[in-house]
Amino acid sequence: MLSCTSRLGRTPIRLFSTTSVTLSGHSKWSTIKHDKAKNDAEKNRVANKFANAIAVAAKLGGPDPGANFRLATAIEQASKNNVTKKVIEFAIKRGTGNTGEKSNVESATYEGIGPGGVSFIVESLTDNKARTISLVRSVFSKYSGSLSPTLFQFDRKGLIVIEKEDHEFDSVFEKMIDFGVEDIEEIEDGDVFEIITSPNDTSKIADLIKQEYKVKELGIVYIPKEDMMVEISDEEVKEKYEKFIKMLEDISDVTDYYTNLKE
DSSP, X not given: OOOXXXXXXXXXXXXXXXXXXXOOOSSHHHHHHHHHHHHHHHHHHXXXXXXXXXXXXXXXXXXXXXXXXXXXXXXXXXHHTTOOHHHHHHHHHHHHTOSSOSSOOEEEEEEEEOGGGOEEEEEEEESOHHHHHHHHHHHHHHTTOEEOOOGGGEEXXXXXXXXXXXXXXXXXXXXXXXHTOSEEEEEGXXXXXXXXXXXXXXXXXXXXXXXXXXXXXXXXXXEXXXXXXXXXXXXXXXXXXXHHHHHHHTOTTEEEEEEOBOO
16 A cells, blocks of 8 residues: 655665864865865765666666666766766676676675664675675674674665656656555655665566656665664764764775664
8 A cells, every 4th residue: 555654764875975074284285185085085985886886787687778777777877976987887897797807796785783773784796795794794893783684674675766856746646556656755855756666566667657757766675664663862872873884885895775773
C-alpha cells in the first residue's frame, strides 16, 4: 500500500558538506595554501564517490549508457558536478574490468555496529577485499564499534528519485499506483519525489517512469525497519558518530552506506 509518509531511513552518501574550522597559519599565503589543499581534497573525494557510483552501475549493467539506465543516470549526475570525462571513462572501464590491470574489481558489503549502537551496512567496490575490510574494521574499532550482522534490521529495496518540476504529488501518486511502486514520498527541501520499489522491479519501473519524468537517481538501497531504528541524544556520542562517518567516507573504496539512525 502506498503512503506519503516517509519510510526512508537510509543515510545516503553525502557529498561532503564541509564544516567550519579555524585555520592555522602565520601568513595570508599559508592560509590560502591551506584552503586550496582542503578544497582540492574535497573535490577529489567528491569525484571519487561519483566515479565509484559509475563503476558499480557499469559492473551491474554493462558499459553502454544507452542500455544501462542506472549508468546513464550516474554519468549525468557526475557531469553536473564537474567530474571530468577522463574520470568517467576510467570508472566505466574499472567497473567492467577493462582497465588493463591484473586486479579484479569486486563488490563487497560489510555489516557493523557503530557509535551509539547505530547499525551500518557499508557497500564498497574494491580490487583488494583484504585491504578494504581492514580499513572498514579499523574505523569501527577506533570508535568502539565492531563488524557484526545487521542486514536483518533492514529491507533491501529499489529507489528511484525523480525531479519534482511542475508535477503535483496527487498526480504523481496516481501514476505510481499504475506503475506498481511500493511507496512514494515528496521531499520538500530537495524538490524531488523518492519512489520505493521491489529490487527486482526497479529497472522495469524506471523505464516506465523516465518516459514522463526526469529521473535523478536510481539504485538499490537498504531501508531500516521502523522498529529497529535508534536515536542518539547524548552530544558526546553525536560528536563521536560524526567523526566516525567522516572516517568512513574517507575510505576511497566505500561507495555507499546505510544506517538505522532516526534523525
